[in-house]
Structure formats: C-alpha cells, structure tokens
Amino acid sequence: MVVTPLKDISDSVNSTLSTSAERTWKLVKGDGTGPGPSTQGEGSSGDTTDMAVPAPERTENTLPVPSEDVDAAAVAVAVAAGGSSHDTSATTTGDTTQEYTDPNTNIEAEPDDDGPPTPRPLQPPPQTISGAIESGSGAAEPIQITEDYFTRPPHLDLSGASTLKGTDPGTVGAGSCPVTPSLERLQSKPTTALSLSQVHANSGVVSSGVSVIVPYTESSSIRSLVPTIDSGDNDVAGMLGEILNEDNVAFTAGFGQAWALSKQMEEEEEALVEDSDEEWDESDNEEELSEDERIEKWRSRKKHFFILSSAGKPVYSRYGDETVVSQFMGVIQTIISFFQEGNDPLKSFTAGKHKFTILQEGHLYLVGVSSLGETDSQLRTQLDMLYTQVLSTLTFTTVSKVFSERENFDLRRLLGGTEVFLDGLSDAMVRGEPNILLGSLECVKMRKHVREKINNILLKCRTNNLLYGLVIADGRLVSVIRPKRHSLHPPDLQLFISMLFSASTFKGGGEHWTPICLPKFNAKGFLHAYICFFQPEIALVLISPTREAFFEMKEVKDNIIDQLDRAGSIPIIEGAVKRGRYLTSDLIDGTVIQHFLYKSKSNVQFTMPSFDPHFSSPHARRRLMVLYQRLHAAVHAKSAHLKVHHSIRRRSVSLAWVTPTFELYCVAGAGTPRNVLAKHANSIVGWIKREEERLFIVGGATF
C-alpha cells in the first residue's frame, strides 16, 4: 500500500510499496512477546543478523544469582516451577543492570560489602541456585557475565534452532517463549498471506520464537508467518531444560561485545529522552509549517495514539491533521484486518524503533506507537485509559449501537469537543505519569483527623441522590465518600481527575453539571457529576445517578463549603497544595534516594516525594519516568517472580522492590552502593508505614 507522504512510522507500512529495496519485517503476535531492539535489517542478511545483534545486550554482575530481568524470570520459574510464557519486558535492553532477583537472592551477599549486614526484611533466606556463576573479578568492575537466555548470543544460535520442527519461526527470540525442539505445538505455519504465491519463498527463515522476521520483497507484501500456539500452557520443564542446558561459557564468551553494545544502547536510550524540547512539544502550532514539515514533525513524535473505527475511519489522533492521519488509519486498519480471521488478532508489532500495540474493543481499534520502550502491557494499559475516556463520553451502549447499525459511522461527530480530554490523557502518557504507570491514585498528605473531619462533613451533608462525593486538590485526592456497596474504581477516578485538571474546561470557578459514564463502574449508562472548583486547584465533585439532581447537588455543595469553611478545613487543604509534596530529605537526613514511588497495593494508592530538587526540569523528569517505566516492566514481566530488581546505570542506581503489600521504586545518584540504597529504601518503607494514614485514604468514608 502506498502512503505517499508518510515515512518513518508508516515506514513499516511503506515497506509494502513498490520500493524495490528489501526490508525486514518483524511482526509480533500474541501478548507480551517483547520485541528485541531494532528489527529492521538491511537486505537479505537481515534474517540472521537480526537475531544475532541484539543478543548480548545485557551484562551481569556477579551476585549469587547473577541474573537480570529476563533471566530472573527464568530463574524464578525454575524454582517455583510456575508460570508459562514469558512476557519479558525487553525494556531494559541496553542497561548495564545488575540486579537481585527473586526470593532467592540475598541482598547482603555482595562480595565487597564492607560492614556488617544490616537486618532488612528484603529477602527470605538465601538459597543458591546452581551454585552461582563465578564472578572472580575485582570489585571495581562489577560487570561479569552476559546472560540472556532469551536472546541468543550469535554463536549459540542457529544450529539448535534449525532442528525445530517448524522451520520457520520457532526458536527463542528476544522476550519470547523459549521453545524446545520437542514442542511440536509451537510449530508455525503461515496464517495470513497477502500473496499466497510467495509464502513459501521465505519460509526458510529461521527466526525467533513468536517473533517472525520476514524479509520484504516487492512481490511479497505483508505476510505473517506467525506460529500458532495452541495452548498457552507451555511445557515449563521443557523450556527450562533447554535453558539450563545451555553452556554458560558460551554466554560469557560474548561478554566484551555485550558490554560495548549495552553501553551504546544505554546511550541511545538516553538520547531518546534528551532530544530537544521541541520534539516533546505538545502544542500544535503547526500552521506556519509547510506540508512536508508537518509530516516530518508528525513522524518524529516519540509516541502516537490513534483511535479508529473498524472501517478504518479516524476517530482520534493526538497529532497530525486529517489528511495525514486518515491515510495512515487506512493502512493500520488493513494490517489489523489481515490478522482477524481465525480469531487470532494482531496485538503488537515492531517496526524500526517503534513498537505498535493494538487494542481492539468491539468496533474501535486503539493503536499506540511508541519509541520510548514501554512494554506491551504498559502501552495496553494506556490504550485502555483512552478507551475508557471514549466510553466516559459516550457509554459502551452508544458506541456499540452506532457501529452495529452503521459500520461506516464517523464517531468524531459524537465525540466532538471532548478531544481535549483525550489530548490531556495522551500528553500525560507521553510525559509519563506515575498514576497511570502504577494504576493507582495519589492522595494529599494530611493529618488523619483533618481528613476525617472533611469526610464527616461530606457524609453529613449528603442527600439520597448522592452516589459519590469527592474533594480533589491539585490532581490528588483529599476525601472520598461512597456507598458501602459501591466501590470507586481507580481507572474511573484517574480519568475523572485527568478531565478536571488537564483541561481548562472545568477550572476557573463556576458550577458544572455533566453527564458522565464511569466505565469501570458501569459502562452502559451515565451518571451525572456536579463539579465546582471552589478554590483554584481544589474541586468538589458530587456524583449522582439522577439527571434532575442539579439543584439538589448545588445545595449539598453550598452546605459542604459552608461547613468546611467553619471547620477551617479549606485553608488546611490550600496549605497542603501550596506546600506541595514532601522531600526525600524530609524523611531521611542526607538520604541517597533522590526520588521514589511507593504503591500501596491494598489501598490502590501511591505516594511520591516532590520532583525537586533532582528532577525539576522536564528533561530530568522524563528520564526519571522512563527509568520507572523500565523498573516497573522488569518486575511485572509475566512470569518474573522477581522481588528485587537492582539496576545500575551511568546516571543512576535504582531499585524496584515488590512485596505482596507494596511496590517500591527508588532512584539514587550514580555510584550509590547498593547496600546503602537498600538501607535507605527500608527506611522509606518504615516511614511510609508510620505515616500510612496520612499518606493514604485508608478504608475511606462509606455510608
């Protein structure tokens, strides 16, 4: 298909055009098959180089279990014998990460750890796995071993792979399931072919796992040689059999190369977030640009979000005018449609630096295109937020009705005017927002009795037509009241908060009464929200199921404000907003920790310190958010039974720590010894436990 004016992002797509250059495609089907770094090979040699190059991307240090995100997953599986397929994040490619993994690692086991080990609740008793790969190097050089079981180093590779039953894909690729030759189930077969006559031409390609690399030739167009996996329940023993039998020496051989590569990748990755501000510019002053410049700018975006109908009609795009977008939507629709037969929808693919993730919701296709290294599931969460936003404007009922009646419906008609909210969400997701990453809400820190007082005022003033009452300040929760039998779902609230604070629609005083669907609460119908910013940045929201309740809610609001005023609560909230978030140095004097995110799983809330002083600039903040995103990916890989992930990079040392009750991600300056970082992380957890009822809304007020 020809997309004449588009390049780059649509490069993938363009490759089907009559260009005679051969290109390599990598289509990734199935959830969570993380693609390796670049997939675009040049010429026919791309078949093998693609696999070979990204392999030695990780270097390991020498801890008892020198493993790293992906490897850690493998180890965890080995011990727990659970889990099936690997959703490896593939995001930390290029890190020189060293990390502690899984319950079995002792965080104090660092060889050069001077001083007595501090007691920490970080780990269960150490337990060695396969006797640890020997480190044997000076303390100055912590990087020892290259291990990445999932991306084969070049020298290991194809001989084994070629014994696979399916000669096409079937081996192990970056972030995909390891496959043993015995796994006949994983045999692949062409599922879709644009030009059947050409399918066999390239079937000799031996490539990795579920990721398939198909060299493009003019006559071949888009094809998929994606293997069909009958059952997600892979033979774990079989997988591990292969992994564990690999000769470790083979892995270490590629060490030098790996180190150079990983360093280079880290640099590239940093370049990602360090590009000029213009590239991150979220504004749309494109009028003065020429057509070509506009397209150039459109292409250069780090991240795109698209919503289209199943007919290929555009519904929403963050960037680009209609001309650019509508052609692109046609192409996207076509690609998605190729894979629809056989109930095996396309979920993601990678083209060049960009990862395309697709979420299909009935007649709506949501597509995220990102070069920022998110995992599939992270992008999918973001797409789900956008979908939720569409539903909150229209309800599921309306969306399915219009499309079931007319597939050619132009949904923009009904969305008209609410794009600002989608823009607000998109921008937040391009910037990187902890609340979306963690799927949780943030509260304003305040004394327990102050919050209780506000709760009680809300409870006292409520009427029968009130469903939920909320006080929200600066995008953070102050108080929530709800009926006992109805909970409030974090995505609904996130959406609501985003609507209130990202657009100017509701800000600036005045009263608003708007129908709104809270999709996780009930996607089928509207509730009605009374919204009033009674102070700049402080909103009172009263949600009622009754359409006619405006005056009633207005009265409730008058009462609430009156009583809050008398109780002196308003200045307290204002003060809390003005003070902003706490500083890490408030918690621990002279702490090495520059920033952290702490998610309380039971409360579905998180807390974090101010971005000042270390991450005040937008650049620093973006870099921090990318780092968090990677840490998050590492500990959330599908079968990463990973508890602690330690990552050392040029600019920072960071730690992700997951327990059944909380997740902690913290970042310290470069060169921080990990025992110090761990100690301070423990102190933070202790502090949060002590302050829990101030930092979080625990239980909440119900009626």
Next chain:
Amino acid sequence: MSSRKKVLLKVIILGDSGVGKTSLMNQYVNKKFSASYKATIGADFLTKEVLVDDRLVTMQIWDTAGQERFQSLGVAFYRGADCCVLVYDVNNQKSFETLDSWRDEFLIQASPRDADSFPFVVIGNKIDVGDNKRLVPQKRAMAFCQSKGNLPYFETSAKEAINVEQAFEVIARHALAQEEAEEYTGDFGSSTIVDIGADSGDDGCAC
C-alpha cells in the same frame, strides 16, 4: 450543524487489474498521470478534501489491487465503505464483463445495510485510446448501469484528465448521502440511566 467536524468518506475503487484505478485516483488527487504501469500491491490510500454543496468533506480513497491474488483482503477493505467505484477499461471486454462480479463481491463482503440503495458509481476508463480500439460500446455500459438500479456512469481518461473531476464529484455526493442516510438521533438519556441499585461493583479500590 455547521460547527460539526467535516465528514470523512470512505470510497473503495474496484475493478480488474490494469483498468486504471490507481491512475484515476492519482489524477484526481495529485493531478498527475504516469504512463508506466505499476501494479498495486494490496491497497493504496489517498486522501482529498472536497466541497460538496458547501460541506467540506474528506475523501479517504481506498484503491485496491485488481489481481486475483489480493482478493483475500475483501472484508477488511470493504467494511464500512460509503461508496464503491467500479472501474473498467472501455478497450477491454473482459474488464467490463467482470463488473457485475466485482459488485456482487462487494455486496457480499461489505454487506451494507441496504444493498439496493448502496451507492455505486461506474467508470469506463481509457477513452483516450481511440474509438477504433474501443470494445465496449457506451450503450452497453449504460444498459448495464440501468439494470443495476440506475447507477451513475462516467467515461473518463485518467491520462488526459477527462471527466475525472466530474466523476469524483458525483462519487463524493453519493458517499455523503450514504454517510448521512441515517443520522444518529442521539437518544442519550432515558435508556442509559444507571440503575445503581442493580449494579454492584466491588472489585475496585477500597478508598
């Protein structure tokens, strides 16, 4: 209604290989013609903004490959179209004879709600080649269009830009009419009120 966003119309061009579908589209959108033949692979997309009776509309033109081997794309391409353009080569008997099967194929794959009123436009292309080589008489083509429910018919030359603009104007008009055939009435409200008593979601947050 003038504040409403401009409408996007999906237009599909169908016809045998080599009848000039891509050339027609290129002539219309880019005002260009290339004599060299380059088969379309899969599908091409072009977009053009046009005014139809003071309404600004965007035409999203889906140009398909005529070769048999791309037929499997069917449903994906045809779904949700607002108008279908059937193109044949007036100098090629067979390309005219297959028009009917292209039309049937479209109706089966796209299954528009009202097949009888779905807008098709028929174009006989390559009239520049010359009368002596012409194999499909205008009369025969008109009779075909008549029999299929009075389909609009145009004879064009993508090469010499004859009648292309006019044909697409009619295409846009019919597509717009189709798109607006059933206005969404927007019965928000009564049917979409939430009964909070019946619903109980408690898998969410505890706050």
